[in-house]
Amino acid sequence: GAGVSQSPSNKVTEKGKDVELRCDPISGHTALYWYRQSLGQGLEFLIYFQGNSAPDKSGLPSDRFSAERTGGSVSTLTIQRTQQEDSAVYLCASSFSAHYEQYFGPGTRLTVT
Amino acid sequence: KQEVTQIPAALSVPEGENLVLNCSFTDSAIYNLQWFRQDPGKGLTSLLLIQSSQREQTSGRLNASLDKSSGRSTLYIAASQPGDSATYLCAAPLRASRLTFGEGTQLTVNP
Numbered sequence: 001g002a003g004v005s006q007s008p009s010n011k012v013t014e015k016g017k018d019v020e021l022r023c024d025p026i027s028g029h030t031a032l033y034w035y036r037q038s039l040g041q042g043l044e045f046l047i048y049f050q051g052n053s054a055p056d057k058s059g060l061p062s063d064r065f066s067a068e069r070t071g072g073s074v075s076t077l078t079i080q081r082t083q084q085e086d087s088a089v090y091l092c093a094s095s096f097s098a099h100y101e102q103y104f105g106p107g108t109r110l111t112v113t
Numbered sequence: 114k115q116e117v118t119q120i121p122a123a124l125s126v127p128e129g130e131n132l133v134l135n136c137s138f139t140d141s142a143i144y145n146l147q148w149f150r151q152d153p154g155k156g157l158t159s160l161l162l163i164q165s166s167q168r169e170q171t172s173g174r175l176n177a178s179l180d181k182s183s184g185r186s187t188l189y190i191a192a193s194q195p196g197d198s199a200t201y202l203c204a205a206p207l208r209a210s211r212l213t214f215g216e217g218t219q220l221t222v223n224p
Contacts, residue, residue: 105156
């Protein structure tokens with residue numbers, strides 16, 4: 001079956017611009033996670049959606065970051081007024097439910113110039 | 114602070130050797146622990162998930178063990194091949210179901 005997909009695969013943007021990153025989870029998975037992987041920081045959690053519950057936003061680094069999940073499926077991570085320190089690979093994962101095996105997408109490499 | 118630690122950070126072995134990667138975590142009450150593989154420029158591929166009620170999980174040449182009481186997990190790779198060269202990450206849900214990752218072990222298997 002289809003895995004987790006993310007788009008775009010690469011994004012280069014100028015400092016100060018807004019960007020939107022998209023994640024399509026595996027069909028039927030109720031849990032969706034966003035993580036960020038950057039040099040020197042490793043992999044860090046950003047936000048978690050579980051079904052219709054309020055998302056866990058505790059990992060978002062600033063109020064420039066937001067995410068939504070429409071219809072319990074596709075998710076969009078939005079970064080406003082991008083900064084150079086936002087450059088990283090943004091990874092999306094989904095699982096059948098909380099505490100089940102997480103499956104990752106290929107990531108979006110964001111470069112802020 | 115809740116942490117996941119992996120040693121060694123890098124490992125280089127000749128083809129055919131058996132090897133062990135180590136992972137330690139600070140919370141003995143974890144639900145499960147997951148091992149991943151990451152190839153350069155790629156996403157994460159799930160290798161094994163060990164539930165808290167299990168002590169071992171096997172997939173092909175891979176065997177992962179979990180000892181919650183000591184806060185340790187190991188990934189054993191038998192008869193290593195050059196295609197096994199990658200970064201191996203362990204991760205555990207230390208806060209709710211979100212994963213906390215180790216820094217990874219970069220494995221190189223030399224032909």
